Amino acid sequence: MSNAIVWFRADLRLADNPALSAALEAGHAVIPVYVVDEAKAEIRPLGTAAVCWLHQSLQALDAALRSRGSRLVLLRGPAERVIDELATRCQAEAVYWNRLYDRGTRDRDARLKQTLLARGVRVQSFKAGLLVEPWEVQTKSGMPFKVFTPFWRACRSQAKPGRPLDAPARLPRLADSAAGEPLATLLHRKTASGLGVHSTPGEAGAMDRLSSFLDDGLEPYHAHRDVPALDGTSRLSPHLALGELSPRQIWHAVTTRRPSPAGEKFLSEIGWREFAYNLLFHVGDLDRCNMRPEFDGLPWLDHPELIEAWQQGRTGYPIVDAGMRQLLATGWMHNRVRMITASFLTKHLLTDWRVGERWFWDRLVDADPANNPVGWQWVAGSGADAAPFFRIFNPVLQGEKFDPDGTYVKQWLPELACLPAKSIHRPWAVDPPLSPQRYPQPIVDHAAARERALDAFAGLKRRPPRSP
Numbered sequence: 001m002s003n004a005i006v007w008f009r010a011d012l013r014l015a016d017n018p019a020l021s022a023a024l025e026a027g028h029a030v031i032p033v034y035v036v037d038e039a040k041a042e043i044r045p046l047g048t049a050a051v052c053w054l055h056q057s058l059q060a061l062d063a064a065l066r067s068r069g070s071r072l073v074l075l076r077g078p079a080e081r082v083i084d085e086l087a088t089r090c091q092a093e094a095v096y097w098n099r100l101y102d103r104g105t106r107d108r109d110a111r112l113k114q115t116l117l118a119r120g121v122r123v124q125s126f127k128a129g130l131l132v133e134p135w136e137v138q139t140k141s142g143m144p145f146k147v148f149t150p151f152w153r154a155c156r157s158q159a160k161p162g163r164p165l166d167a168p169a170r171l172p173r174l175a176d177s178a179a180g181e182p183l184a185t186l187l188h189r190k191t192a193s194g195l196g197v198h199s200t201p202g203e204a205g206a207m208d209r210l211s212s213f214l215d216d217g218l219e220p221y222h223a224h225r226d227v228p229a230l231d232g233t234s235r236l237s238p239h240l241a242l243g244e245l246s247p248r249q250i251w252h253a254v255t256t257r258r259p260s261p262a263g264e265k266f267l268s269e270i271g272w273r274e275f276a277y278n279l280l281f282h283v284g285d286l287d288r289c290n291m292r293p294e295f296d297g298l299p300w301l302d303h304p305e306l307i308e309a310w311q312q313g314r315t316g317y318p319i320v321d322a323g324m325r326q327l328l329a330t331g332w333m334h335n336r337v338r339m340i341t342a343s344f345l346t347k348h349l350l351t352d353w354r355v356g357e358r359w360f361w362d363r364l365v366d367a368d369p370a371n372n373p374v375g376w377q378w379v380a381g382s383g384a385d386a387a388p389f390f391r392i393f394n395p396v397l398q399g400e401k402f403d404p405d406g407t408y409v410k411q412w413l414p415e416l417a418c419l420p421a422k423s424i425h426r427p428w429a430v431d432p433p434l435s436p437q438r439y440p441q442p443i444v445d446h447a448a449a450r451e452r453a454l455d456a457f458a459g460l461k462r463r464p465p466r467s468p
């Protein structure tokens, strides 16, 4: 049997893994590899919370491979070098991987492919992380989409995802030449307390989460998804970020059920993920450059003590602080509250969205190279199909609308638990006043901050968007 490397990247699963299935179908002795590449070609090394999830996910992948007669080979170093060296050491006939879409990774993969081909090693890459690859959908004039709704309409009419692939029942025994390092020595041991409270890292945890969401959460999804106090969304994001399940598995699981508006709504959120990857592919540098170049002229402020108050959940606005504390404690934050906290940073504090993007990147278990910068640019107003900059969330009204009885705020800010619902989003107005040690006064006045942000925006000169 000839050896072939299957290089796991953002696809830490055995089911619906086209690279793995193709290597096995070709009759190879598969060498499953993961490379810890600290000088990653992708946007930047993973943050603290995501590394913690990754560690557990790799352990789950290793256990799944072992139960089928193989194991995971862990290597450290620049992926371009270590994959090449492994291919030589194991006399691999081929290397298989599933495609990634950011520019740095694509360039790195293209170089590695050339090196391997020059040595006579075949390379095959596959679609596994998206329903529709960025070059598969275009506007009628042959351009990439800049607006979500027509993008998703085109995807819905063109996507024919087909049945997900089964996981292999058995795997060939690993070649002796494929030594690697033990998992524990390779990865950081930093843990963020509370990570994994919602589901278990790894493929089995992802599938459990999907089926429990479809059974109990899908029907009320439309009504519940904007209420942060409820467990009203799928919480599949960390599983999707590392590819512990595929969008095709989700698509298949949803579309084989009775059609429903809830199913369509949920699939459209998967569509936002597709849209973000489409932008990542076509625009690139999403984490660094404003998609709307006029934002290059925005006079962002830099007040480290205010940024720290935001990071630590001490802004004096309960819905903002509850979200930031949920993030610190669990590595996850509800989507509505992501929007509110991001709006507060970029508009009330007039802080460059890149500061927030970096903080989220470090703290989120679902930190995603496409969804995170696209989410930040959408809120800041600098992105494709973004919320206009002048739409400035009022954190009090947002709190009163989406957390009317303060259940969410009280969960994450126990110091406010004794306040009545009518005061929970305006704690500065209670009588007698709360001591600042217990809970801070607002770090900025909403009305003044709003005016300041609008003035800054009014000074921008319109320029054409960076073209995807």
Ligand SMILES: Cc1cc2nc3c(=O)[nH]c(=O)nc-3n(C[C@H](O)[C@H](O)[C@H](O)COP(=O)(O)OP(=O)(O)OC[C@H]3O[C@@H](n4cnc5c(N)ncnc54)[C@H](O)[C@@H]3O)c2cc1C
Binding pocket: 225, 233, 234, 235, 236, 237, 238, 240, 241, 269, 270, 271, 272, 273, 274, 276, 333, 334, 335, 336, 338, 339, 342, 360, 364, 366, 367, 368, 369, 371, 372, 373, 375, 376, 379
């Ligand atoms: C400022 C900001 C930063 C964000 N950073 C990230 C991030 O780093 N990683 C991440 O996965 N999502 C990010 N999002 C998008 C969204 O908040 C999360 O995907 C969602 O909250 C995850 O929870 P869920 O899996 O329960 O979502 P569900 O509502 O159950 O949605 C299912 C899946 O659809 C996708 N999805 C849902 N909403 C969006 C969206 N707005 N954009 C892109 N994909 C979406 C996700 O893959 C999600 O897991 C960000 C949003 C904002 C506003």
